[in-house]
Amino acid sequence: MKPSPLPPLLATSIDAQHLDLHDNAPSLILCPGCGTWRHLKRRMIRPHRPDGTTRCSNSARLVTLDITIEQWQAKLAKTRTKLNDEGVDTGSRHGTRVKRQRTEPAPAVSQLVPAPPxxxxxxxxxxxxxxxxxxxxxxxxxxxxxxxxxxxxxxxxxxxxxxxxxxxxxxxxxxxxxxxxxxxxxxxxxxWAAVRPAVKRADEQRTPSGPTVSDYRGPGLPLKTPA
Structure with a gap:
């Protein structure tokens, strides 16, 4: 596989969340060209076509892993620290009044389908x-x-x-x-073409063979509108 002419990517310059480095597991990288996760093969981004037709411009781009797994984990830990800082501090908790709401009927068991996280x-x-x-x-x-x-x-x-x-x-x-x-x-x-002959035969059987008098005519049926 021929490397891409694009300059190599340095692992130390990539966001830790855009890498996935583990022992005894394939290394992954978030492709900077299309934003999808791809395997690293021979220190290169594995060639791929995100839409199924067009080859990504970052296919076969070299990635220099100038970082150890321990260093990557340390960078990832900084992300956790940032999340902790954005979280709600326990000292800010305070009591709140609970408003009772009307209890809704429980859904059926077949409706209890958990949504993916x-x-x-x-x-x-x-x-x-x-x-x-x-x-x-x-x-x-x-x-x-x-x-x-x-x-x-x-x-x-x-x-x-x-x-x-x-x-x-x-x-x-x-x-x-x-x-x-x-x-x-x-x-x-x-x-319709399959049932048309049967419908036609049924219509022919319902066709009267001679002049007939309507069943709704007779001496008991009023023929004039009351004044």
Whole structure:
């Protein structure tokens, strides 16, 4: 695979959230060209086509990993610290009055389908935990707080790829819907052609063989409108 003519990317100059470096696991990078997560193969961004047709301009671009996994984890920890600073401090909690609301009927079991987590929902869960946890103060987290912070940072890295997958699925569904809309008139015409002989025979059987008198005529039926 021939490297891209673009200048190599330095891992130390890349946001820690845009890298994923672990022992015994493939290294990942958020492609600066298309914003999707891609594997690093032989220190190069693996060639890819985000839209399925056009090759990304950053395909096969060299990436210089001038950073160790420990250093990357330390940079990522700074992101957690920033999240802690943005979270609600426990000292600002105060009592609030609880307003009773009308209890809504519980949904059916078949309706209890959990929505997939997003970066926003994981951030809200992390902020809610810090607001309620007495052990999470300042820049310190409890075990659950660390777990939620890790989940939020991981979800931030995965969000662009998930949005791309969702957009592709939506496009495929729209294509299927348009195809069905185009096929519907043809299907109806073929269905009508299949039953037309039977309908014609039924109409012929209902056709009277001679002159008849309507069933609604007779001496008991008023023929004039009352004055």
């Amino acid at each position: 997003t970066a926003e929902t994981t951030r809200q869960a992390y902020a809610a935990h810090r607001a309620a946890c007495a052990a999470c103060t300042g820049r310190k987290n409890c075990i659950d707080g660390e777990r939620l912070a890790d989940a939020y940072a991981r979800r931030l890295r995965q969000e662009p790829r998930l949005r791309q997958v969702q957009a592709r699925q939506d496009q495929q569904q729209r294509t299927v819907d348009r195809r069905r809309a185009l096929q519907q008139p043809v299907r109806r015409a073929s269905e």
